[in-house]
Amino acid sequence: MVYHIVMWNFKKDIPKEQKPELMASMAEHLKSLVGKVPGLLTVDFVAEPISSSTHEIALVTTMEKAEDVAVYGSHPAHVAVADTYVRPYVCDRACLDYEPR
Numbered sequence: 001m002v003y004h005i006v007m008w009n010f011k012k013d014i015p016k017e018q019k020p021e022l023m024a025s026m027a028e029h030l031k032s033l034v035g036k037v038p039g040l041l042t043v044d045f046v047a048e049p050i051s052s053s054t055h056e057i058a059l060v061t062t063m064e065k066a067e068d069v070a071v072y073g074s075h076p077a078h079v080a081v082a083d084t085y086v087r088p089y090v091c092d093r094a095c096l097d098y099e100p101r
Contacts (some may be wrong), residue, residue, distance in 0.1 A: 001041070002063045004072065004097050007055035008090035022089050023047040023057060029081045030059055036077045039068030055094065069097050 027045035
């Protein structure tokens with residue numbers, strides 16, 4: 001199994017009042033990718049990190065194998081969700097992929 005973790009901050013011009021709605025939409029659409037993208041096993045969306053965090057939101061996914069990260073990244077369903085519901089609103093992306101030992 002492989003973990004694919006992505007973290008973001010909201011762009012500075014996103015009003016605080018809009019963030020809960022955006023996070024709910026991101027979570028809904030990202031979670032909908034399970035069963036559509038080969039190798040994608042689970043999706044968890046972190047919308048309430050603790051105060052020591054450096055990023056506002058995160059995506060934690062599990063995949064069957066390392067090669068599935070590239071499949072996920074280029075899959076049309078993922079690209080559509082990312083381009084519509086995530087990328088227009090976020091910045092400061094950080095990513096970590098790993099296989100537990």
